[in-house]
Amino acid sequence: MASSLILNVLQGNFDSVLSLPDEGMVSMFKTLESSGLCGFLGFSTAIYENDLVNFFENAFVRKNDVINSVQVQNRERVEELKSELSQKITKLELAFAQSTSQQDMVFRAQINDVRREVQIQKAALKQELTASRFETQEGFSTLRAQLSEIIAYINRGRDDKKGKGSNSGPQPEDRSRPVGGGGCGSRSEPSKRGSSSYKGRVTTSSGFSRWFS
Known part of the structure; x- marks a missing residue:
């Protein structure tokens, strides 16, 4: 009321x-x-x-609706915060993508460097193996030549010894000379020396017998 x-x-x-x-x-x-x-x-x-x-x-x-400006401001602030947060998330995503791409580039560059270094080492090792193979073949060739020379030298020395042995063998007996008479037979030189020494001993013994008689 x-x-x-x-x-x-x-x-x-x-x-x-x-x-x-x-x-x-x-x-x-x-x-x-x-x-x-x-x-x-x-x-x-x-x-x-x-x-x-x-x-x-x-x-x-x-429009006949009572609106609280504090709530509106809070909503606007929330929208601003959402926008700022989304912008920050976008920036973080871009930064992460850029850092990932940079890391990928760095990793790819490192992998390419490693591959290049491996190729260089492989080529150097192949060159060293080829050079060592050539040196080994040259060494075998030199050793084979030296062995051939040594074998040829040994064979020549053996042939020379055989030739000297055949030349220093006993001479065939000369049948045109008489066998007996005056000690000029066909005996060898050692037998002659033996006979001469025997004759010397005989003359010496005869001399002593004459002295004591």
Whole structure:
């Protein structure tokens, strides 16, 4: 009952305000009416004073809907944070992709360097093996030639010894000379020396026999 009376009184006062001759006041109250705040005029300001102050500070009416500006600001802030977070995530993804590509390039360069070094070492080893093979073949050829010379030298020495042995053999006996008579037979030189020494011994013994007789 009391609230209806207050509503009637305030509504009447509000309608009377709109009929004032002051255009500025009328325009202000019409703007207030268009904002949808007429519903608050039916209640006592002493009861809802804090709510009205909070409303005027942090709310507004849009299409007959009361919107809290604090919530809107929080939502806008959340959207900004989401946008910033998505941008940071995008930057991180780009940085990670760039670092991954750089690491791939570094790894590929290192692998190519290792392959190149392996190829160089392989070529050098192949060249060394070829050179050592040639040296081994040359060594075998030289050794074979030296062995051939040694074998030929041994064969020549053996042939020379055979030739000297055949030349120093016993001479054939000369049958044209007489066998006996005056010691000029066909005996060898050692037999002659033996006979001469025997004759010497005979003459010496005959001399001693003559001395003692």
